[in-house]
Structures are given as C-alpha cells and as structure tokens.
Amino acid sequence: MKIDLTDTTSSKINKALVQGRRAIGTPAVGMVLTLVIVTDEENAYDALKAANEASREHPSRKLVVVKRISRSARDRAQARLDAEVRVGTDAGTGETVVLRLYGEVMDHAQSVVLPLLLPDAPVVVWWPVNAPVNPAKDALGRLAQRRVTDTYAAEHPVQELTARADAYTPGDTDLSWTRITPWRSMVAAALDQVDCSVTSVEVEGEEHNPSGELLAMWLANRLRVPVRRSVSAGPGLTAVRMETTCGPITLDRADGALATLSIQGQPDRAVALKRRETSELIAEELRRLDPDDIYASALKFGVHRLGEAKSSLPPLPTREAGSSEHAPAHPVTPASMPVKKAASK
Structure with missing residues (x-):
C-alpha cells in the first residue's frame, strides 16, 4: 500500500502510517530499529532495495531522506516536504517513508526525521553516497547510535580513509x-x-x-x-x-x-x-x-x-590493571585477531 503526500508535515506522515497499518490489518508495529537512509534521487532506488532485503532479517522503519536540488531560484526559495508512505508488501518487512526535501527544509532534515523515529528503538543512519566528513557531527548523524558510510563511493577512496580516521567517533563504521x-x-x-x-x-x-x-x-x-x-x-x-x-x-x-x-x-x-x-x-x-x-x-x-x-612499529598497548581490554602478548595468536560480529539489538 502506498500513500502519497504533497507539501506535508511530519505529523501528517505519522497519521498516514497509522492509517496504512489499519488498512492492511497490522496495527502492531513489531520493528526493532529505525534505518535512516540519506541519499540523492539517483541512488535512492538501489539503496532502498538493499534496505528492504536487509529488513527480512531486521524488521525496521526505513526513512529515506532525499534532498532535491531545484534548478529555479523560485523553487529553491520554496520550502516543501513531499512524502511517500509505504506499508505492507510495498515496504519489505516493516514500513518505508520516502522524504523529498525542497528549499530551506533541506537544511533542517533532522527536524523532519526526529518525529518519525520509532520510540525506544535504536537509530542507524546510512549514507550510500556523499557521506559527511564527520558523520557523528552531522545533524542526522547525531540522532543515531550507529553511522554507516561507504568510502568506496568517495571520489578519492584511499584518501577518504585518512579523513575517516581523523573524525572517527565510536559508532562509526564503513x-x-x-x-x-x-x-x-x-x-x-x-x-x-x-x-x-x-x-x-x-x-x-x-x-x-x-x-x-x-x-x-x-x-x-x-x-x-x-x-x-x-x-x-x-x-x-x-x-x-x-x-x-x-x-x-x-x-x-x-x-x-x-x-x-x-x-x-x-x-x-x-x-x-x-x-x-x-x-x-x-x-x-x-x-x-x-x-x-x-x-x-x-x-x-x-x-x-x-x-x-616490524622494529619501527609501536608495541601493542599493555593491559592495565582493572582493564577489560586484552592486548596480545605476541602477534600471531589467532585469538588476537577477532573478526566475528556479535549480535546486539
């Protein structure tokens, strides 16, 4: 089920979500997180398709934030929010809201997204392309426990790694x-x-x-x-x-x-x-x-x-008393090379 809203507000979008759930007979939410996807129009389809497939494992509310750059000065001056609400089979497992921001609203995307977050659920923000240099200080990034970027999509991927290291904040990933x-x-x-x-x-x-x-x-x-x-x-x-x-x-x-x-x-x-x-x-x-x-x-x-x-590399930090971090005594012990991602939701 799809509901199109033109020149709308976050309050009207929330009402449309409730209306859509009632129409398809699933009043319960049953979602574990909010996934905010910040992208452009060109990459929005592929990003949403990937998120819908991932939602089979992680039922979520997906908020796709698309900042529309208007060509005319008149359109740039006009602040407007259009939305497309999808529930049921059109939204994968969960709910999807595609938000298209025009004019000054683009500078205040967080005020549009904040009322649409699931209450008491973690927030993940994903930038498929054009990620900010410091995701944790981005207006939308501040709302999230986890911030996902992709340096492969950057113009200079290897140089981007250095910038990511300088701006790293716990919760960032790539x-x-x-x-x-x-x-x-x-x-x-x-x-x-x-x-x-x-x-x-x-x-x-x-x-x-x-x-x-x-x-x-x-x-x-x-x-x-x-x-x-x-x-x-x-x-x-x-x-x-x-x-x-x-x-x-x-x-x-x-x-x-x-x-x-x-x-x-x-x-x-x-x-x-x-x-x-x-x-x-x-x-x-x-x-x-x-x-x-x-x-x-x-x-x-x-x-x-x-x-x-090897001689020029600094030694691994030693474990201090009372610390829970483990520093391997020698380099080749496989236990010192953790790779598995623990489930945490």
Missing part, C-alpha cells in the same frame, strides 16, 4: 570494512592451523580499493609485521600472501567467487569467498549496534604506515 569480514575470518582460521610466526604479508587487490587498504591495516595492526599493498586487475580483493617461519600461507581469489587456501605441508582447499551484495553488508552491520573497536584500531593505524618494518 561498508568497505564490512566487505572484508569473510577475508578476515579465513585469514584467522588459516593461522589457527599453524604454530609459527608471520614475518611479512602482501595484500593484493584493485587500485584505490579501500577494502584492500583496511585489510592491510588490520593485518599490520594485529600482526605487527610489515604489510605490502600490491595492485591487481581485480575484481575487488584478489589475494593475501603471508610469509611465516613454517612456509607461505596464501588465500587467492581470482574470480570474485571462489578462493584457494594454500598452507605449506597441507593440500590446497577451495573456499567460498564471493563478493557480497549491499543488502548482505547492511544486514551484517545491523546485527551489532555497539562500537566496533577492531575497525577503529585498524582505521587509526594509518595507510601511510603500511610496509613499515
């Missing part, structure tokens, strides 16, 4: 980081099978791919060894090669779907490592709403430090 969860899992699993020290690492992938940089920074930060970033034709990440005191360990994915894990003294194994859709990435991020400390430490390691010799 889909470029989410894309490498299976890679981190496989690398940790491979190191679980050997009893030796890693001496150097090479991460191979497309040029200007922030996921490759983040994987390299994570490995350098956790293993305290030099990590070299090399370029391939892709797609995406193509290989991780680790030199160890027991021989080389290689995880190679040439086709974007199936990878080969090679460990010295063991037969090669084929492992599924396909490139995931945006809906799967968003669904993974919505499973945890607490700060991702592992992402933070990898991000703050710094792209410029990749390839540094």
